[in-house]
Amino acid sequence: MAFAVGRGLQILPCSSSLSFPGKDISKSPVLYFPARKGYERHDSQVMVQAQQRPTWLPGLDPPSYLDGSLAGDFGFDPLGLGENPDNLKWYVQAELVHSRFAMAGVAGILVTDLIRVTGMSNLPVWYEAGATKFQFASTRTLFIVQLILMGFVETKRYMDYTNPGSQAKEGTFFGLEASLEGLEPGYPGGPLLNPLGLAKDIKNAHEWKLKEIKNGRLAMVAMLGIFVQANLTHVGPIENLVYHLSDPWHRTIIQTLAGSGS
Secondary structure: OOEEEOOOEEEEEEOOOOOEOOEOOOOOOEEOOOOOOOOOOOOOEEEEEEOOOOOOOOOOOOOOOOOOOOOOOOOOOOOOOOOOHHHHHHHHHHHHHHHHHHHHHHHHHHHHHHHHHOOOOOOOOHHHHHHOOOOOOOHHHHHHHHHHHHHHHHHHHHHHHHOOOHHHOOOOOOOOHHHHOOOEOOEOOHHHHOOOOOOOOHHHOHHHHHHHHHHHHHHHHHHHHHHHHHHHHOOOHHHHHHHHHHOOOOOOHHHHHHHHHO
16 A cells, blocks of 8 residues: 655555565665554554655646656646647747847846946946947848848757758758757757857756756846836846845835835
8 A cells, every 4th residue: 555745755554575576675765663652563664765856846746748858847837838749849949049048138238237337338228228329230220130140040940940950961051060060959069059068968968958947047037037127127237236235124126116106
C-alpha cells in the first residue's frame, strides 16, 4: 500500500523483505518508528522517498507533457498552453527569443541611464530615445532599414525552425554559414554568435541552457518593472533607485502607487 504526501514525498509502508522489480531502493532514506510503550511493535517500516525533480510550487503535480526534459521546465503552465506538442515547441523558441531581447534591453537601459544620470553624456531617457533625431538619417529611413534587417533575420530563424539545419547549407547566408555554424534551432553558434566557444556540445549543454533561460525570465520581469516605473514616475530606473535609497522607509512602491492614485 502506498500513498503520497504533496509532490515531494512518497510514503511507502513496507516490510523488510519488500522489493520492487527493477527498482533499487537500498539507498533511499528509511525511517523507523519504534512502538509506543504498552503497544506491540510490528515488523514494518515506513520509507520516505524524496522527489528528485523540483517544481515551481512544491506539492503540485506538473502536467504530463512537461516531463522536465526542457531547459527551465519546472512544470509551470497554468493555462495549458503547451498541451499541443507543436505549440509547445513554438512557445519554447518564443520564450528564448523574448528572453534574449529582454536581457539586451535591460542591460542597454541600465547602462545608458547610468551614463545619463552621472552626467557622462547627454543621453535621452530610454523611453524617449526612439524620438531622437539623427543627422545622418531620418527616423523613417532608420525604421525602414531596421524593418528590412530584422525581417530578414527573423525569416531565416523561422525557416530554420520549420526545417532544422536548412539555413546552415552552403549559399544560404551569403557564404557566412561557417561563421554562424548553427547548433540546433534557437542556438546559433560559430565565431560570430558564440565567440567564447561556450556550449559547443549543445546536446549536453543543459546547464548553460538553464542559466540562460533563468536569466532571461528574470530580465523579462525586470523589463516589466521598468515599464511600470516609467509610466508611474516618468524617470529612468537609476533615478528611481537613487530616489528610493535617499529615504528607503518612506520612498517605496507603496508610496509611489498611493501618490499616483491621488
